[in-house]
Amino acid sequence: MNQPPPSSPYPDYNREIGPETPPARRQVPVRAPAITPYFTYLLIALNVLVFIAQLGSQSLFGADIPAALGVKDNQLIAQGELWRLFTPMFLHGSILHIGFNMYALYIFGPGLERHFGHGRFLALYFLSGFAGNVFSFAFSPARSLGSSTAIFGLLGAQGVFLYQNREVFGGFARRALNNIIMIAVINLAIGLSPGIDNWGHMGGLIGGTLFTWFAGPVLVVDGIFPDLSVRDQRELPDALLTAAGVGLLFILLAGLILYLRGQLF
Secondary structure, three states: OOOOOOOOOOOOEEEEEOOOOOOOOEEEEEEOOOOOOHHHHHHHHHHHHHHHHHHHHHHHHOOOHHHHHHOEOHHHHHOOOHHHHOHHHHOOOOHHHHHHHHHHHHHHHHHHHHHHOHHHHHHHHHHHHHHHHHHHHHHOOOOEOOOHHHHHHHHHHHHHHHHHOHHHHOHHHHHHHHHHHHHHHHHHHHOOOOOOOHHHHHHHHHHHHHHHHHHOOOEEEEEEOOEEEEEEOOOHHHHHHHHHHHHHHHHHHHHHHHHHOOOOO
């Protein structure tokens, strides 16, 4: 992820009420889910710890052993090292690389985890990272690493979540969606530069978008004015079952690529 957004995408809820005071419609605050984004902070800490291990390995042994063991390498994946479709999302090539990605995770992660819940947020993150690495495996011969596959999935999830809940977010949703589209276009354009795995970005974006379209929260406002709150009307078991179906789609794609390359057995 090369150019994360400058500010948090989630405002406080505001609910327009009553047509009795046109043209200006009154707005009242609506309580949002009170969830601490533990896993966002845990993912940031884990990425930082792995990067410290990479630096330590280079200093002590003259080689980046964690990257050597986990980077996306098509030949090694085809030989059966399938963990390399997951591990690249915890590896980074430089301080600038991890800095941009962790800043983007810090911006997008808390709001998404607050609304998705811990389990669904983790499923979104890992599925997006996996989908990005599958796309990279399918379409890019270069070795690659970085959590931007998962970050682009969060970007797609953010857009779908705001679109599907635009009635709750009001005019903010339209403005935020325009910003998200601009951020995605800019970063994909930057990804055309040499050395950037744009196929991984696109795969992550598609994975996060599909996940959220079928399994993300669909909010409704409950309560009696002025004590209003939001709840997710999409049942969590159904959402996670659908998410598993999206994950299976990318597993089948990876299996198909392995088969076509004659390396399945």
